[in-house]
Amino acid sequence: MSEPIFKPYQQNQLFLLPPSIEELIAENHPVRVVDQIIEKIDIKPLLKLYKGGGTSSYNPKMLLKVLVYAYLKNIYSSRTIEEMTKENIHMMWISGMSKPDHHTINRFRSERLKKVLEEIFSQIVMLLIEAGQLNIKEIYVDGTKIEANANRYSFVWGKSIKRNKARIREQLKELWEYTQKIAEAEQEEEQAEEFEAIEPEKVEEAIKKIDEILKDKPVDKKIKQKINYGKKNWPKNLEKYQEQEQKLGERNSYSKTDDEATFMRMKEDHMKNGQLKAGYNVQISSNNQYIVNYSIHQKPTDTTTLPGHIESYKDKYGQAPEVVVADAGYGSEENYQYLSDNKIEAYVKYNYFEKEQKKTKTDKNPFTTEKLYYNERQDCYYCPMGQPMKNKGQTISRSENNYLRQIRIYQAINCNGCPVRGVCHNQKTNRIIKVSPIGNYLKSKAKERLGSEKGIYYRKKRSIEVEPIFGNIKQNKKFKRFCLRGIEKVKTEFGLIAIAHNLAKFAMAI
Numbered sequence: 442m443s444e445p446i447f448k449p450y451q452q453n454q455l456f457l458l459p460p461s462i463e464e465l466i467a468e469n470h471p472v473r474v475v476d477q478i479i480e481k482i483d484i485k486p487l488l489k490l491y492k493g494g495g496t497s498s499y500n501p502k503m504l505l506k507v508l509v510y511a512y513l514k515n516i517y518s519s520r521t522i523e524e525m526t527k528e529n530i531h532m533m534w535i536s537g538m539s540k541p542d543h544h545t546i547n548r549f550r551s552e553r554l555k556k557v558l559e560e561i562f563s564q565i566v567m568l569l570i571e572a573g574q575l576n577i578k579e580i581y582v583d584g585t586k587i588e589a590n591a592n593r594y595s596f597v598w599g600k601s602i603k604r605n606k607a608r609i610r611e612q613l614k615e616l617w618e619y620t621q622k623i624a625e626a627e628q629e630e631e632q633a634e635e636f637e638a639i640e641p642e643k644v645e646e647a648i649k650k651i652d653e654i655l656k657d658k659p660v661d662k663k664i665k666q667k668i669n670y671g672k673k674n675w676p677k678n679l680e681k682y683q684e685q686e687q688k689l690g691e692r693n694s695y696s697k698t699d700d701e702a703t704f705m706r707m708k709e710d711h712m713k714n715g716q717l718k719a720g721y722n723v724q725i726s727s728n729n730q731y732i733v734n735y736s737i738h739q740k741p742t743d744t745t746t747l748p749g750h751i752e753s754y755k756d757k758y759g760q761a762p763e764v765v766v767a768d769a770g771y772g773s774e775e776n777y778q779y780l781s782d783n784k785i786e787a788y789v790k791y792n793y794f795e796k797e798q799k800k801t802k803t804d805k806n807p808f809t810t811e812k813l814y815y816n817e818r819q820d821c822y823y824c825p826m827g828q829p830m831k832n833k834g835q836t837i838s839r840s841e842n843n844y845l846r847q848i849r850i851y852q853a854i855n856c857n858g859c860p861v862r863g864v865c866h867n868q869k870t871n872r873i874i875k876v877s878p879i880g881n882y883l884k885s886k887a888k889e890r891l892g893s894e895k896g897i898y899y900r901k902k903r904s905i906e907v908e909p910i911f912g913n914i915k916q917n918k919k920f921k922r923f924c925l926r927g928i929e930k931v932k933t934e935f936g937l938i939a940i941a942h943n944l945a946k947f948a949m950a951i
């Protein structure tokens with residue numbers, strides 16, 4: 442039997458000439474793409490953030506390259522990035538053997554970059570355009586929710602605050618009524634008190650007054666306990682509620698560990714228990730599966746985010762996109778109007794667009810408002826039985842973004858005894874319909890565009906544009922939770938993810 446042969450293994454071998462790390466980096470390695478692209482960008486805005494004097498700082502270009510490369514390799518923790526600068530040959534090459542510690546890395550990421558990353562991101566997108574990889578004229582918009590770095594049991598709910606305040610108001614009222622009865626029995630006169638505006642100072646005063654009036658009187662033990670409890674807790678709790686309401690703003694909830702995160706339902710709910718988690722609504726625009734714009738929102742619904750998202754695009758590129766493609770989650774009157782005002786060719790579906798295409802039950806139902814005949818000259822609709830439905834006035838509704846929507850109201854003259862009433866409507870009165878003429882017009886224009894040749898092309902392409910990006914970020918890059926807290930820092934973190942996604946894709950394309 443022959444002896445096994447092993448390859449030479451000499452751990453402490455000396456080199457005749459010192460090796461260069463450069464030689465160890467493959468020609469087509471993504472780290473070289475990160476290096477070349479960041480070398481080309483203008484980092485003056487970043488340099489402006491450094492004050493002169495004092496001890497020397499790490500080169501910001503180096504720190505930026507280190508962070509982008511770490512995000513490209515799915516490393517998001519500053520401690521692990523620090524480790525990489527000491528152990529990973531590619532990181533050692535790109536950092537020029539600098540070894541910033543995790544504090545430096547974190548400070549740079551969460552403080553300095555937050556002011557300039559969007560500008561850096563758009564410069565990188567412009568370089569990718571020059572390289573013929575994408576265009577920013579036609580964009581596909583979609584959103585996803587990403588968990589915040591917050592405890593899932595740290596919620597504050599707007600509804601609970603309202604409920605707790607109402608409970609204090611009720612109890613205070615009861616105590617006051619009781620006090621008045623006692624005072625009346627003792628033939629003392631007390632002025633009526635108003636507890637609608639339930640403020641800490643007013644409540645403190647009121648409870649003190651109640652205590653004062655009842656001091657030497659025979660009072661039920663439970664009432665005494667309630668007064669003592671109120672004196673100790675109500676003003677303090679109301680102050681806390683005031684602070685919480687300020688943080689909530691127009692939201693329904695926030696997390697105590699990251700008070701800018703809102704509780705929302707996540708798509709990837711592995712427990713499948715419908716539990717809400719603190720997170721952010723991330724909106725992106727893409728072209729050729731590159732990210733061309735990103736924005737972070739605190740409200741869970743996509744509909745309200747579109748104008749803000751397009752405005753952030755305009756900030757980055759100085760003009761609006763020419764074409765916007767998005768799914769039915771964005772198809773509101775307000776968004777159609779916004780896109781039309783900005784002269785953007787919109788291929789944005791609305792609710793029921795797919796159903797209309799499939800000619801389902803809704804489409805065949807002759808009783809829906811959309812199917813009713815409208816006589817413009819007489820400003821009236823005709824119901825399925827041919828009865829005129831006259832205009833009864835109009836209302837204006839205001840959206841979360843302050844868009845004013847005009848709604849006109851029409852009513853049938855007499856539905857009593859109509860043989861089809863059971864299938865036509867279930868209102869107690871004669872049938873009322875609410876119509877938005879502007880909304881209907883914008884929707885009909887959207888339908889026209891979506892049904893055109895271009896519309897069919899964009900609709901087909903939409904499904905392979907944004908979804909693969911979210912898939913890559915969440916599944917391949919395992920980025921399912923932000924590391925930083927607060928909307929500005931979260932925006933920086935997503936900016937790094939977006940740059941890393943774009944550069945990884947570019948590295949594969951060249």
Ligand code: SF4
Binds near residue numbers: 827866
């Ligand atoms: S129920 Fe009223 S609105 Fe409906 S078809 Fe009959 S008359 Fe017209």
